[in-house]
Amino acid sequence: QAQVEESGGGVVQPGRSLRLSCAASGFTVYSYDMHWVRQAPGKGLEWVADVSHHGGSTNYVDSVKGRFTISRDDSKNTVFLHMNGLIPEDTAVYYCARLYSEGDYFYGMDVWGQGTTVTVSS
């Protein structure tokens, strides 16, 4: 059964860094587009970043560009979200999800983790 499990969240001061991990089981991360989505307290879902199965290209929401980096370690079957220069607005539950795509056809994010909580506060 395909699963992902996030870890690495915590309480961190503004300006500091954190690395989130998304460990996959039951499938290989290099076969899927892997995404990070977050939900700030009392807010809706926000797409954050993804890494493509095809060539490993990466994309980000504008508010994290230059601060966050998504990466993939195929040997560990794990995806990471490196977060630098954290600000209070980054406080959220961060979810990892997989998406299968074929060219321009997307099959939706069908496997999600339970999320890991990041709190940015002094």
Added chain:
Amino acid sequence: AIQMTQSPSSLSASVGDRITITCRASQAIRNNVAWYQLKPGKAPKLLIYAASNLQSGAPSRFSGRGSARDFTLTISSLQPEDFATYYCLQDYIHPHTFGQGTKLEIK
């Protein structure tokens, strides 16, 4: 970035009701819309992908329609477990963007 305008933001309905949630994209996005259900403390659940395809395991009372700019999610007969928050997501172009969400509550 493409904006997804979702409506209504909240909805009160009864078990057995038929309800429809709408998302309008700020530009044409073919059929690149998915719908997700979110319950407190749980992982989001995929219901519909590519605008109208029912995800395996999702109940058949959920259906999606639309293309270009206008998309809908319909629940044909509400069940108690359907009371949750629903989001559309466009995956046509980066950055992918969610609608603001529709909170479905019991009347």
